[in-house]
Amino acid sequence: MTGQRAAGSVEAVFREDRGRLLALLAARFGDLDLAEEVVSDAMETALERWPVDGVPDKPLAWLLTVARRKALDRIRRDRAVAARLAALRVEADRSAAAHEEPGFDDIPDERLRLFFTCCHPALSMEARTALMLRFLAGLTTPEVARAFLVPAATMAQRIVRAKRKIRDARIPFRVPGPEELPDRLPGALRAVYLVFTEGYAASSGDGLMRPDLADEAVRLARILDGLLPGEREAKGLLALLVLTDARRAARVDAAGNQVLLEDQDRTLWDADLIAEGRRLVVPALTGPGVGPYAVQAAIAALHDEAVSFDATDWPQIVALYDVLLRIEPSPLVALNRAVAVAMRDGPEAGLILLDGLSGAAELRRYHLFHAARADLLGRLGRTAEAADAYRAALALTGNEPERATFQRRLAALTGRSREPGRGR
Structure with missing residues (x-):
């Protein structure tokens, strides 16, 4: 096997399974720094061995075995690290045992633990999104820095500080128990949503969108929905993202100019993503206590189902915004509702609502x-x-x-x- 082919195989595994490797090792040893170091070492070993020995039948298992051995070697060499990890491990085991509930044993891999560790409420929202992009989406530190529009060195320092906080505060690598999940899940969903928002409508720069960020957000939403298949808001978020992302190809013209929704060529919309989103919306909306992402997904579905802008079901969209305003009131939701009212009842009706919102500092900015x-x-x-x-x-x-x-x-x-x- 050529070195180039081996490198391609390692890159493919790295892209797809790095998050799983990190999660498995972080959960096992309770140290994200150690996990990251030995995963990198294992990848380097693969680049040396696979061109000679061939790609193993189970690349992920091979990498995990090598990484575990390297982690144990490091721990044996460094007694201080060993003592610290032992204390963390005992605490993590106690915490996991205290929150053990039927159903959580069936989680297919350890990424869910890493998800909730990266999105712990002790961390700032900026730190949460940076850690998710770095460790779950697999972006490099320079790529994360570009997402936040800061120098790579600055982002490296932020990630180091966030990892240090996880270590020093002894934030456990575990899935929250059923009694904690309602409080912890919204933060994880919010972080993914913010990544997508910046990717779909970049806050600055020469391009209307950041497709790399939008892609990673959809990928993270898929992971979260797959790991928590019973959580309707995880499904609602995924539905919202794919239904919105389905319009990506029509949002700019050949010259790179923005094309507004009413002028978009709807034949360019991704029919497969729309079909997927519509399938996801049904279970997300089914049952009591509908969540805000499910409602937003239903609004996105109505836009995607309309054969033309004029044929959009604006009365139903206004009704859904009424629901959204009740369950998650905010100036931004009120703004979007006012625009929908303008489409239903005319510009004067919408303008009255907008002028009534002009006192909100968030909207003035x-x-x-x-x-x-x-x-x-x-x-x-x-x-x-x-x-x-x-x-x-x-x-x-x-x-x-x-x-x-x-x-x-x-x-x-x-x-x-x-x-x-x-x-x-």
Whole structure:
């Protein structure tokens, strides 16, 4: 076997199974640093051995065996590490025994433990998302740094601090018990959702989207749903992400310009993802106590099912936003509901609702709030006010394709080819 083919095999296993290896070793030894080091060592050994011996029938098992041996060797060489790990292991075993419940023994692999360790409430949301991208999605530290738009050295320090906090606070590598899961699961789902949001609509940069982040978020949602098949909100999140991501190919034109929903070529939407999302929505919505991700997935399904923008079932979408506003009230949900009301009842009705939200500081800092007002004001013929609203949106967005969209709309309102003092 050539070295190139062996390297390709190692890379494939690394991409698919690195998270499983890390989770297995972190759960076994209670130390994420040690797990990461020995996984890297095992991969290096594979690059040396597989070109000579061939790729084993069970690559993951081979890598796990090598990594375990290397971990034990390190522990034997370092008594301080051994003592610390022994204490952590005893504590983790006690904690796991205290929360042992029927059903949790059937989890197919250890990634769920790692998921909840990375998303422990003792960690900041930024630390949670960084750890998930690094250890569960398999991104390198420079790739995670690009996702957060910070230097690689800065992100490396953040990840080190987060791992140190896990170690020093003795955060156990375990699945929360049934009594804890309702409080812990939303944080894990939220972290995945935030990764997808940044991937689907980048907060800054030259591209409208970050497809790499969107892909990783969908992958993480699939892992979480697979490991917690009975959790309806995990299914609802996956449904929401695939139904939204189904429109990706239609969101930019050949020149890289943003294409708004009403102008998109719906034949470019991914029919397989839409079908998958629609299948997932049913169990996510079935039963008492529907969750916010399931409701948002139902809204996304209505958009995807419409044969045209004009044929969208806006009354049903408004009704679903009413539900969402009751179970998860927020200015952003109210903004989206106001836009849907404008589509159902006309721009004046939507604008009244938007103006009623103008006191929310969160929305005053949100470029799409001002863009929505500009659109409705423009439809009502209030050109000067619409232009001011587009200028406010321009001042708040760092995404170049979105800026270009606002500039084109502003130019159409004012009759100028470009906004004074701003280039493209």
